[in-house]
Amino acid sequence: MTIIVTGGAGFIGSNFIFHMLNKYPDYRIICLDCLTYAGNLSTLEPVMSNPNFRFVKESITDREAVYKLFEEEHPDMVVNFAAESHVDRSIENPEVFLDTNIKGTAVCRNTHAFYSGPSTATPYQTSHLSDFAHVHFP
Secondary structure (H helix, E strand, O other): OEEEEEOOOOHHHHHHHHHHHHHOOOOEEEEEOOOOOOOOHHHHHHHOOOOOEEEEOOOOOOHHHHHHHHHHHOOOEEEEOOOOOOHHHHHHOHHHHHHHHHHHHHHHHHHHHHHOOOOOOOOOOOOOHHHHOOOOOO
8 A cells, every 4th residue: 555645744644654654564655745834854754764655845736746746656545634724824824725725635636536537446535534533643
């Protein structure tokens, strides 16, 4: 199983990555994060040398970069933790929230739909965070 985790350098995303690599050591986990104020690459230091982990510094709003990553990795699933959520920042610059939270999510969704559309055996599927409610973080 190959999973792209967006926003994986943030608090929740990094803990999800740690959990998945620990519980499913044969899974390939790709972290896609542009390292804004919420992301910190040093958080991922414990897994950077894991051969089943890859970090990609790109934005989910960059359609070309996301398509390229899908071409390279052929993910089975995308788990999206990339989001702008700081209220003060939304007042200062609401366009950033629209770009990341709406456009970025649409780019990931459309890319996944394109690569797993009717010509493949894997149908497009979305997952809500509550689908992972059984995940217990340390």
